[in-house]
Amino acid sequence: EIVLTQSPGTLSLSPGERATLSCRASQSIRSNYLAWYQQKPGQAPRPLIYGASRRATGIPDRFSGSGSGTDFTLTISRLEPEDFAVYYCQQYSSSPQISFGGGTKVEIK
């Protein structure tokens, strides 16, 4: 089983600042089958990034994903008020094995 560890658990930032979220896998994720989601209270997860670096439809370009192998990063270049939320990474591998990270909460400082 591939375990995803997200850090930090909570990120306290101000609007306009840059947010850098980390997702580390216990084993290499082949083909970069790594996705990121945003979730706000009472809402379903919203797809942000797939294939490690591809933005989902309608996602603004201040969101970017990078990384490969076991280390992945979600960057929000300049935080907007609507970006304060919880972010999850997720991986898929054959068998199938599907797992989510524990989440990073981005809160207003």
Added chain:
Amino acid sequence: EVQLVESGGGLVQSGGSLRLSCAVSGFTVSANYVSWVRQAPGKGLEWVSLIYSDATTYDADSVKGRFTVSRDNSKNTVYLQMNSLTGEDTAVYYCARGPALYGDFDYWGQGTLVTVSS
């Protein structure tokens, strides 16, 4: 427009059963993969079950032998039959399309709450 609408959640006693439905529009369930993902109160996301386009199914170890995913192609609906429920199954259950081409879930329903009481 793609829509997934879950229903069937509610309050059930420990040891009981419940069947969730996921009514899909905008894509054909028989030609896509559809999964169930759950979220316990205040916790993170957990993948539960998956049905492939060829109707092969897979379940997480935490629900294996208790939960069964199926579909009705004529109704374009996916189901999750949940048996032998315990308090640890209390969660919002989402259906989602995927894993998609890059292993992600590209469309999600709004979720349905299942509460298991002791």
